[in-house]
Amino acid sequence: MAMTVRPVSRPRRGLLEQSYLWEVARGLGVTFRHFFINLARHCLRLAGLRAEPGAVTIQYPDEPAVLGRRARTRHRLLRRPDGSPRCTACLLCETICPARCIRITAEESPDPAVEKRAKTFDIDLGMCVFCGHCVEACPVDAIHMDADQVELAAYSRGDMIWDMPALMRDTK
Amino acid sequence: MILLAWTAVKVGYALAFGLGLAGFLGWVERKQSAVAQDRIGANRAQIFGWRLIGLFHPIADGIKLITKEDFVPARALRPFHALAPALSLGCCLLCLAALPFGGTVEVFGRVWSLQPFESRVGLVYVLAFLALGVHGVVMAGYVSGSNYGLLGGLRGAAQMVAYEVCMAAILAAPMFLYGTLDLQEAVLAQGGYWGGWLPTWGVFRQPLAFVLYLVAGTAASKRIPFDLPEGEAEIVGYHVEYSGMKFGMFMISDFVENIVVCGLGATLFLGGWGIPFVSLAGAWGGLLMLASFAVKTCALLFLLMQVRWTLPRFRVDQLLDLGWKSVLPLALLNFLATVWGAWLWR
Numbered sequence: 001m002a003m004t005v006r007p008v009s010r011p012r013r014g015l016l017e018q019s020y021l022w023e024v025a026r027g028l029g030v031t032f033r034h035f036f037i038n039l040a041r042h043c044l045r046l047a048g049l050r051a052e053p054g055a056v057t058i059q060y061p062d063e064p065a066v067l068g069r070r071a072r073t074r075h076r077l078l079r080r081p082d083g084s085p086r087c088t089a090c091l092l093c094e095t096i097c098p099a100r101c102i103r104i105t106a107e108e109s110p111d112p113a114v115e116k117r118a119k120t121f122d123i124d125l126g127m128c129v130f131c132g133h134c135v136e137a138c139p140v141d142a143i144h145m146d147a148d149q150v151e152l153a154a155y156s157r158g159d160m161i162w163d164m165p166a167l168m169r170d171t172k
Numbered sequence: 173m174i175l176l177a178w179t180a181v182k183v184g185y186a187l188a189f190g191l192g193l194a195g196f197l198g199w200v201e202r203k204q205s206a207v208a209q210d211r212i213g214a215n216r217a218q219i220f221g222w223r224l225i226g227l228f229h230p231i232a233d234g235i236k237l238i239t240k241e242d243f244v245p246a247r248a249l250r251p252f253h254a255l256a257p258a259l260s261l262g263c264c265l266l267c268l269a270a271l272p273f274g275g276t277v278e279v280f281g282r283v284w285s286l287q288p289f290e291s292r293v294g295l296v297y298v299l300a301f302l303a304l305g306v307h308g309v310v311m312a313g314y315v316s317g318s319n320y321g322l323l324g325g326l327r328g329a330a331q332m333v334a335y336e337v338c339m340a341a342i343l344a345a346p347m348f349l350y351g352t353l354d355l356q357e358a359v360l361a362q363g364g365y366w367g368g369w370l371p372t373w374g375v376f377r378q379p380l381a382f383v384l385y386l387v388a389g390t391a392a393s394k395r396i397p398f399d400l401p402e403g404e405a406e407i408v409g410y411h412v413e414y415s416g417m418k419f420g421m422f423m424i425s426d427f428v429e430n431i432v433v434c435g436l437g438a439t440l441f442l443g444g445w446g447i448p449f450v451s452l453a454g455a456w457g458g459l460l461m462l463a464s465f466a467v468k469t470c471a472l473l474f475l476l477m478q479v480r481w482t483l484p485r486f487r488v489d490q491l492l493d494l495g496w497k498s499v500l501p502l503a504l505l506n507f508l509a510t511v512w513g514a515w516l517w518r
Contacts, residue, residue, distance in 0.1 A: 020494075021383065024483065031482045035208040042207070057212040 067148055072130045074147040075123055077167045085168060086142035089118040093134035093143060101127035102134060123167060125152050126160035174282075182288035186268040189466070194427035195230045197473065202226065204474070205481040237420035245413050247317025256315065257414065257421035260308025264425050267301045267432040270294040272356045274445045274461030277454060286445070286458055287356055294355035295347060298436055299340055302392060305429060306332040309394075309401055309410050312422070316413035324409030327488060328394065328401030334495040335391040335398075341503035342384045345510040346374045346440050355436075359444030371448040374441035380506050382441045384499055389433035390476055391495065394426060397483040398491055405485075430473065438468035 016022045041054035058066060067073065078086045089106035107119035134143050147170070154160050203226060206213025217228040244253055272294075274286025291297055306329060313325015347353060350361035364372040375382045391398035402409035411422045438444060445461035446452075452461050486494070 024479070027482045028478060031208045031478055034210060035204065035478065038207045038210060054207065054210075055212045056210050059212070 065150065067150070071148070071150075072132045072145040074125065074145070074149040074152060075128075075134070075162075075167055076144045076147040076170065077121060077164060078142050078144060079168065085118060085121075085164065086140050087118045087121060088114060088140055088142070089116040089121075090139060092137040092139060096133045096137040098131060098133065099127045099129045101125070101129075118164065121164040121167065122161050124161045126154075126157055178284065179288065182273075182286065183269065185273065185462075186271070186288045187265065189273065190265060190268045190428045190431055191424065193431050193470075193473075194424050195234070197427045197430070197477075198230045198233060198423075199227055200473075200477060201480075202229065204477050208478065208481055234420070237417045240416040242416040242418060243413075245317050248413060249315040249317075252311055252315040253413075254418070256308050256312035257411075257418045257425070258308075259311060260305055261421045261425040261428070263301045263305040263308065264428040264432055267298045268428070268435070270297045270355060271432070271435045271465075272359055272439055272444055273465050274458055275356065275359065275452065277452070277458040277461070279455050279458070284458070285356075286461060290356065291354070293353045295343060295353045295358070295436075295440075298355075298432065299336065299343070302339070302429065302432065303332070303336040305425065306336070308422075308425070312414065313401075313410035316410075318413050320407045321410050321412045323407050324401045324403065324412065327403070328410055330488075331398065331400055331491060331495070332392055332394070334492060335388045335499075338388040338495055338499045338503055339385070339392055341500055341507065342381050342388055343440065345381045345503070345507045346378045348507070348510055349374075349377055349514070355439050355444075358440055359446060362443045363446055365448070371443055371446075373443040378441070378506070378510070380502065382437075384503055384506070385437055385441065386472075386476065386479075387494075388499055388503075389437060390479065391491070393429035393433050395430060395476060396480040397486050399485060400488055400491060403485065430476065431469065434472035434476065435465070435469045437472050438465060442468045442472070444468075 038054040041051045044051035045054065080086050087104075089104055091104055091106070094102040094104050101124040103120070103122045103124075105119045106116045109115065109117040111117075130145070132145055135145050152160070203213045205211075213226060214229045215223055215226040217223070217226065217232040219228055222228075244250060269289035270287070270291055272287040276283050276285045278284075287294075289297070309328035309332065310325045313321040313323070313328065316322075347358065350358045352358055352361065362371065362373050366372055366376075370376060394401050402411070411419055414422060445465040447460060447464045450460070452458070
């Protein structure tokens with residue numbers, strides 16, 4: 001494709017703009033409008049009257065965080081209808097993981113229709129970069145990142161490693 | 173003896189006015205910006221579960237600044253490193269003394285003046301000490317042994333000297349009209365009315381000077397959009413090597429400078445302690461004078477605070493261009509026009 005040149009015209013600045021004053025007044029108009037409307041709303045709410053909130057702030061630790069519908073949060077291992085983990089220990093997630101935070105050991109499955117199953121499935125959330133590749137790679141839809149849990153802090157690195165029972169715990 | 177005690181009371185009031193309002197401004201700055209930007213602002217400091225819309229934050233700030241380590245870099249010149257914030261704060265606190273917080277009232281058969289330092293050249297005194305404050309900034313930048321501090325000090329010197337010149341040129345016009353350099357007489361000169369209803373305040377007599385004064389005053393007190401000596405996003409500025417209460421003193425002196433600029437603006441342009449159509453006499457009159465002056469000062473502070481949260485920072489060259497090429501010529505033209513106008517009007 002040939003390169004094209006698109007001329008961008010700068011807005012012309014007349015004396016009105018160059019003198020700053022009119023533009024400063026307009027800017028002040030915007031901030032004053034917000035200030036007084038918000039102040040009135042705050043006061044109305046303090047007085048106990050129904051009014052729109054004066055701020056969009058979410059007081060996070062006091063109020064729950066609002067997560068997007070597609071937010072990638074803590075991993076969740078899904079179950080079959082009979083309650084056993086869906087994971088077949090194919091190691092695709094472990095392979096694709098760029099942070100190498102997944103450790104799976106496989107074992108023979110008692111179910112003849114299933115070749116392998118995971119004996120252990122550890123995710124080091126301290127290393128995880130929450131990229132979601134493991135979810136994309138999984139051929140049996142066994143891992144999701146939709147536990148809607150983002151408060152994952154722990155007091156030691158060891159506590160950041162979550163094992164299979166923990167990962168299968170539903171918070172939903 | 174009574175005179176001495178009364179002077180001490182007035183000085184105490186001036187200090188309380190300046191420092192109290194400076195502490196309060198820290199809260200105003202946070203909350204006003206928050207409300208203007210659809211946020212809530214600092215509200216976590218609490219005493220026994222009482223939060224009082226964040227009013228405890230200045231106290232928490234003070235405790236934090238006082239108990240923080242007072243660090244002096246190895247390359248800093250020690251005595252001057254300690255002297256700079258004191259000079260900065262001292263100069264602008266001295267400015268407060270000459271502000272006419274009120275006029276004269278007659279109580280108990282005596283005439284009491286509500287101005288701490290009554291001087292025939294009050295304006296010159298205030299401008300002189302505002303200008304002296306730049307030494308603290310330059311000294312802080314120069315002696316901290318840091319290039320960023322030095323850059324901030326250089327900017328501070330260039331900016332504040334430029335705008336002190338502008339301030340003097342701007343205020344020449346209204347002072348010419350009032351025919352005095354005494355701030356108390358300047359207030360009295362604004363006591364008349366045009367057509368019986370419009371008070372002869374400086375803002376109506378000298379609107380251009382008022383606007384220019386707000387610009388120059390903001391620049392002289394290094395507030396956004398002219399806070400280049402700090403420029404916290406680029407160089408942090410002259411107080412980069414300061415911590416603890418020494419840094420706190422710089423912050424307070426910034427606020428106090430702002431209060432002085434607004435107080436002087438209220439004195440020279442908004443009729444000072446006067447209240448239109450109200451004759452002030454006696455003890456209650458004195459209190460009303462103090463209240464009127466405080467309200468006018470706070471109104472100007474509110475306006476400048478809103479400007480601070482509306483505009484981005486100027487570039488150094490833009491700032492100096494604005495000062496030397498726009499504000500100063502306009503101020504001088506305004507002065508000339510005022511003088512000629514007064515001569516023609518005669």
